[in-house]
Amino acid sequence: MLELNKDYLQVLVDRIDAGQDTELRNSLVDLHATDVAEILDRLKFDQANYLFRLLENEVKADVLIELDEEQRSSLLHAMTAEEIAEEVLENLDSDDAADVMSELPDTKAEEVIGLLEDPEQASDIRDLLNYPEGTAGALMAKELVKVQGEWTVTRAIREIRRQAEELHQVYTVYVVDENDCLTGRLSLKHLLLAAESTRSKIKDLQKEDGIISILGQESADKATKLMERYDLVALPVVDKENCLLGRITIDDAVDAIIEDAERDYQLASGISEDVESSDSVWTLTRARLPWLLIGLVGGLGGAYIIGAFDIHENARMALFIPLIAAMGGNVGVQSAAIVVQGLASSSLGTGGILSRLSKELGVGLINGFICALLILGSSMVLGFGTSLSITVSIALLCVIVFAALFGTFVPLMLDRYKIDPALATGPFITTVNDIIGLMIYFAVGSMISAYLA
Amino acid sequence: MLELNKDYLQVLVDRIDAGQDTELRNSLVDLHATDVAEILDRLKFDQANYLFRLLENEVKADVLIELDEEQRSSLLHAMTAEEIAEEVLENLDSDDAADVMSELPDTKAEEVIGLLEDPEQASDIRDLLNYPEGTAGALMAKELVKVQGEWTVTRAIREIRRQAEELHQVYTVYVVDENDCLTGRLSLKHLLLAAESTRSKIKDLQKEDGIISILGQESADKATKLMERYDLVALPVVDKENCLLGRITIDDAVDAIIEDAERDYQLASGISEDVESSDSVWTLTRARLPWLLIGLVGGLGGAYIIGAFDIHENARMALFIPLIAAMGGNVGVQSAAIVVQGLASSSLGTGGILSRLSKELGVGLINGFICALLILGSSMVLGFGTSLSITVSIALLCVIVFAALFGTFVPLMLDRYKIDPALATGPFITTVNDIIGLMIYFAVGSMISAYLA
Numbered sequence: 042m043l044e045l046n047k048d049y050l051q052v053l054v055d056r057i058d059a060g061q062d063t064e065l066r067n068s069l070v071d072l073h074a075t076d077v078a079e080i081l082d083r084l085k086f087d088q089a090n091y092l093f094r095l096l097e098n099e100v101k102a103d104v105l106i107e108l109d110e111e112q113r114s115s116l117l118h119a120m121t122a123e124e125i126a127e128e129v130l131e132n133l134d135s136d137d138a139a140d141v142m143s144e145l146p147d148t149k150a151e152e153v154i155g156l157l158e159d160p161e162q163a164s165d166i167r168d169l170l171n172y173p174e175g176t177a178g179a180l181m182a183k184e185l186v187k188v189q190g191e192w193t194v195t196r197a198i199r200e201i202r203r204q205a206e207e208l209h210q211v212y213t214v215y216v217v218d219e220n221d222c223l224t225g226r227l228s229l230k231h232l233l234l235a236a237e238s239t240r241s242k243i244k245d246l247q248k249e250d251g252i253i254s255i256l257g258q259e260s261a262d263k264a265t266k267l268m269e270r271y272d273l274v275a276l277p278v279v280d281k282e283n284c285l286l287g288r289i290t291i292d293d294a295v296d297a298i299i300e301d302a303e304r305d306y307q308l309a310s311g312i313s314e315d316v317e318s319s320d321s322v323w324t325l326t327r328a329r330l331p332w333l334l335i336g337l338v339g340g341l342g343g344a345y346i347i348g349a350f351d352i353h354e355n356a357r358m359a360l361f362i363p364l365i366a367a368m369g370g371n372v373g374v375q376s377a378a379i380v381v382q383g384l385a386s387s388s389l390g391t392g393g394i395l396s397r398l399s400k401e402l403g404v405g406l407i408n409g410f411i412c413a414l415l416i417l418g419s420s421m422v423l424g425f426g427t428s429l430s431i432t433v434s435i436a437l438l439c440v441i442v443f444a445a446l447f448g449t450f451v452p453l454m455l456d457r458y459k460i461d462p463a464l465a466t467g468p469f470i471t472t473v474n475d476i477i478g479l480m481i482y483f484a485v486g487s488m489i490s491a492y493l494a
Numbered sequence: 495m496l497e498l499n500k501d502y503l504q505v506l507v508d509r510i511d512a513g514q515d516t517e518l519r520n521s522l523v524d525l526h527a528t529d530v531a532e533i534l535d536r537l538k539f540d541q542a543n544y545l546f547r548l549l550e551n552e553v554k555a556d557v558l559i560e561l562d563e564e565q566r567s568s569l570l571h572a573m574t575a576e577e578i579a580e581e582v583l584e585n586l587d588s589d590d591a592a593d594v595m596s597e598l599p600d601t602k603a604e605e606v607i608g609l610l611e612d613p614e615q616a617s618d619i620r621d622l623l624n625y626p627e628g629t630a631g632a633l634m635a636k637e638l639v640k641v642q643g644e645w646t647v648t649r650a651i652r653e654i655r656r657q658a659e660e661l662h663q664v665y666t667v668y669v670v671d672e673n674d675c676l677t678g679r680l681s682l683k684h685l686l687l688a689a690e691s692t693r694s695k696i697k698d699l700q701k702e703d704g705i706i707s708i709l710g711q712e713s714a715d716k717a718t719k720l721m722e723r724y725d726l727v728a729l730p731v732v733d734k735e736n737c738l739l740g741r742i743t744i745d746d747a748v749d750a751i752i753e754d755a756e757r758d759y760q761l762a763s764g765i766s767e768d769v770e771s772s773d774s775v776w777t778l779t780r781a782r783l784p785w786l787l788i789g790l791v792g793g794l795g796g797a798y799i800i801g802a803f804d805i806h807e808n809a810r811m812a813l814f815i816p817l818i819a820a821m822g823g824n825v826g827v828q829s830a831a832i833v834v835q836g837l838a839s840s841s842l843g844t845g846g847i848l849s850r851l852s853k854e855l856g857v858g859l860i861n862g863f864i865c866a867l868l869i870l871g872s873s874m875v876l877g878f879g880t881s882l883s884i885t886v887s888i889a890l891l892c893v894i895v896f897a898a899l900f901g902t903f904v905p906l907m908l909d910r911y912k913i914d915p916a917l918a919t920g921p922f923i924t925t926v927n928d929i930i931g932l933m934i935y936f937a938v939g940s941m942i943s944a945y946l947a
Contacts, residue, residue, distance in 0.1 A: 071704065075723050205683045212727070230658045251524065269752065270528050272745035274665070274727050291744050292725035298748065299722065302755035303835060309762055310831030310919070311824055318836035322856040329828045329857065333865055333894075336824050340817020341872060347813045359812035360800045363819045363928055364793025370820070371764055371789050371921070375782045378763030382756060383771035403775040404782065412786055419794060441786075466763070468824070475816055 050083055057088050066095055074103035081116075082109045090119055102132035105141065114144055122149060126156035134209060135162065136182035136293065139169035169287075177264040178257035180297060181278040181287035184208050187215040190224050190244030197243050201232070212275035212290055216247045222283045225252055254279045257286050262301070265294045305385065309378060309466040332468040339472035343479050350483040358486050360425065361433045362479065368412070368437060369444045369478030370471040376401060376448030377466045384452070384462050394453050398446055405445030413438040432489045436482040443481065444474045503536055510541050519548055527556035534569075535562045543572055555585035558594065567597055575602060579609035587662060588615070589635035589746065592622035622740075630717040631710035633750060634731040634740035637661050640668040643677050643697030650696050654685070665728035665743055669700045675736045679705055707732045710739050715754070718747045758838065762831060762919040785921040792925035796932050803936040811939050813878065814886045815932065821865065821890060822897045822931030823924040829854060829901030830919045837905070837915050847906050851899055858898030866891040885942045889935040896934065897927045 056065050069077055069092070077096070081089040081104065093116055096104060105113055117125060125145075130138050130153065142150040150170075157163040165183040172178030186204045188197040197214075205211050214232060216225040225247030254277045255264050268276050268291060276289045304315065311332035316325055343366070352359060380397070417434035421427065448470050452462035509518050522530055522545070530549070534542040534557065546569055549557060558566055570578060578598075583591050583606065595603040603623075610616045618636040625631030639657045641650040650667075658664050667685060669678040678700030707730045708717050721729050721744060729742045757768065764785035769778055796819070805812060833850070870887035874880065901923050905915035 073704075073706075073724060208683060210681060211683045228663060230661060230664045251526075253526075269748055271526060274744060291727060291748070295722055295744070295748060295751065299751065299755070299839075302752070302759070303839075306755070306759055306762060306831065306835060309759065310827050312828055312831060316832065317839075318832045318850070322853055322860070325832070325853075325857045326860045329825075330861055330864065332824055332828070333821065333861055334868075336820050337817070337865055337869060337872075340814065340820055340869075341876070343816030343820075344813040344873075344878065347816070352812050353809045356806040356809045356812070359805050359809070359815060360797040361793065362812065362815045363796030363800075363932060364790070366816045366819060367789050367793055367796075367823070367924070367928055368786065370823070371785055371924075372782075374763050375765055375785070378759065378765060379769065379771045379778070382759060386752075386756075386770075397771070400775055400778075404778045407775070407779045408783055408786055411783065412790055415787075416790060416793075419790075420797075423794070425797065471820070471824075475820055479816060 054088060057091050062095055074100060075107045077104045078107035082112050086115050090116060098128045099132045102129045105129055106137045122152040122156055125153045134182045134184050135165040135169055138166050142166060175261050177255045177259045177261055177278055180261045180264060180293055181289045183287045185215060185288045186211055187217050188243050190216050190218060192243050194241055215277055215285055216243055217285055221285055223254055223277055223279055223285050261297055264289050265297050268294045305463045308463040311467040335468040335472055339475055342476050346479045357429055365436060365440055365478045365482045366475045369440045369474035372441050372444035373448035373470040373474040376445045377452050377470050380449055380452040381462050381466055384456050397449055401445050401449040405442040409438040409441035428489055428493055432486045436485040439481045440478040507541060510544050515548055527553060528560045530557045531560035535565050539568050543569060551581045552585045555582045558582055559590045575605040575609055578606045587635045587637050588618040588622055591619050595619060628714050630708045630712045630714055630731055633714045633717055633746055634742045636740045638668060638741045639664050640670050641696050643669050643671060645696050647694055668730055668738055669696055670738055674738055676707055676730055676732055676738050714750055717742050718750050721747045758916045761916040764920040788921040788925055792928055795929050799932045810882055818889060818893055818931045818935045819928045822893045822927035825894050825897035826901035826923040826927040829898045830905050830923050833902055833905040834915050834919055837909055850902055854898045854902040858895040862891040862894035865894060881942055881946055885939045889938040892934045893931040896930060
């Protein structure tokens, strides 16, 4: 793996400034496209553009795909439609080509596609652009190797060779009938072993276990889960008649899996846009402000609740406000995180919402009693007084149980109404639990002081 | 994908109780091993064990690997060493076999390995068991297909066929020299195209771009990152002399990536053990208690800070305690999450700790000023009074800046000292920021009331 450091980048920048094209080409020629992309991402646009134009066309295409979206968009913007068609699209698989097209303005994308020499490539890209983001179809590529079950091994191998020449990488050979409908698959192992019996028919060699496929309009999420669950390196995508449309490869699935995990993580941490630490201060600020604003509103709400209670007469109640607010938030986040993760990995089990809530009630009661007893004991020992200690411990038990139930309920409901349950993990649960926690605390406080009075 | 529901499981359970072995075998025969494993995971041990013993040996091995650790351990416990050796290990790849062995008590594992008929398999498993968890070696399998660069295509294809017969799946063919040192690789595509030129030597066909490999003792994390970065379906593992030890396949890498992401997510949500929502109430309680205890201690600390300030004289200060505490926690979690994610994806950029902190200072100042101005305006309008409004807004600015810096600093320092930075995301940052936030709030409050007095 390339170790990028400032000195290395400085050498490149100096050479770019001096226009030493040969030296620049030589220093990049042995690098993997991913590494070249990382270099371009670190350069200013003018420098990146200069370096990019020195690359060979095939490398250009691979590098473009690996770039950060911002830099890619700038580079594409600086290219004419002809350049994009000839230098980039001709060297990309259909899925990557469609991704690039979807980032261009519609009119420019149409112009580029119209310039493609191969009408099949053009129609493949148009096809793929029709699948909305988040569907299995949007994740697939049209390129694949297929043979008919009726063919002999000799004919099939000839056909496979021809088809393979045009592909970057062959994962699996699909077996179809005369209507292009999927009937099975051949692995590399099968093919190697098959080559000995050149007269047998392909259908006698194909894998017998039910082949796993997905419909183009099903979710990308379902596709990656299938691949993960059944350890697939490629997943065929079919239409309702089971005819082969394309295939999703594991490298794209891995990217999608990681992207999803990062998104859930950011939502749980109160970050509302997909950001990286290398993004600009302004992007980072914007991604973080929404949660903070929700927190502000929650804090004002908290101020009202405390104000509504006669805090002057019971100023000592203020001491445990941070504890009550923090514990409500903590428990709620824990509960929501477990539900979100369970939904994401489909491991929630067979029970419905009620059975989940009753289990959560159990967890909440146990944790609540433990925490309540601990706080009762310690605040008595630390001299916070009997009535305050009792108030805090009763309120804490109630807050923990409520927060556990609420944190479980909200993501389950969101999921039932097809809203992303991860939205419930960050600001929403924490802020609501803060406020409800305070209400419980002061309600308990009023009751106890009324009782003691 | 199998849709498991209660009715389906009940039918199986009824058949198990009635001892209808033939019907049970028939209902399982078409299922993928992963699906059978999911069924067994949902059954009680006795039922699972009954069903497991009806499976054919090859299926048994595959199912065992896919089971939850708890159920697998129970089933293994119920088997004799002979059964494990003959029915399970003989049908597993070396990496899965080593995983199973590592879950057995040492003496039983030794007994099982001693019973294996193939001495090479036994030594492969012993080899793999020497790699500590978390290394690339622990993730690899010994099974692979390799040919020598000096061989002709004809000879190589003959050898590949022989080697492929013993493998579950062939990903890549590795090219080695006479000392087994790695010199290149052949993809399925190359092989298919090569078969036409049977007299050429393998070394003339192999991929020319530098082959990416990893040392056995390097981290599993580095291995999965390499595979993700360079879109590899298999990564060769070598020793210091570059001799081929084994290979890591993408399905195992995907499992490792998902496991890591889930761990980070749970740590950020304050869950200290790897739990699933289907785990028992007690396991779930135990995984969540540690953060709650830290929260309790933090809450008591908060009570002391508020108590040290003369809250009776300034009871209105209590109103904004929840706001200050919540905002400190929120900002800290956001900052820490961005660092943790940047470290995990190696996208932190070239700058050191100081440049990260100065960027974070910028983000903190912008967010801080926006929030401070908003709270100043709204609390004035809502009638909370000038001095309290000014106190809150100054304190809020300080708290946000401090929390942003602290949340960035702690995970960076942990990482520098080789401690998992994700530990900083959950309870620690939130609790410390709560307390420091309160200290800042009351310090500002004291200063302003002294100034006004």
